[in-house]
Amino acid sequence: MANIVPIIEADDIATEVTRLGALISRDYAGKDLLLVSVLKGSVVFLADIMRAITIPYTIDFMAVSSYGNEKSSSGAVKINLDLKQSIEGRHVLIIEDIVDSGITLGYLMGLLAARHPASLEVCALLNKKTRNEIVIKPKYEGFDLPDAFVVGYGLDYAENYRGLPYIGDLRD
């Protein structure tokens, strides 16, 4: 059994998700809001933040690969699943689980910006700021993380541990 040390407890995640949902509800009131979830890691965060947002919105999914089963970025980003709809003139908010180097998000933002949304912002639950190579300032940000590899709350290591209710540091 792997050694996983909890670093953000479920209660603290819930409090933060509620806070982020309230901010989003305030800022996007009266706007045509589309939440774009990046599979698979962000699905647990998406499911929770959907219930914390009190204004109307729609959702869609994208899938990109960057990591494989390794614990460090390959630097390459590939689109495996694209949006099913046009985002032109819509207010797009990317729901992202974690920003590490920022390469994935930087690539996605460039791709989506070229489709002319009315606005394009990011809501990231976790950000490893000391590891950012591309500077992306998420409009909504949960926790700043140390340089650790974390699992749980949707995040995996080789597809395992996504169902943990807390975020834990995976130690070898």
Ligand code: 5GP
């Ligand atoms: P970036 O392109 O910012 O380096 O990496 C973004 C993606 O890498 C995230 O969406 C996530 O899938 C994966 N990733 C980065 N750091 C971690 C981590 O600590 N744990 C897990 N499970 N995935 C991570």
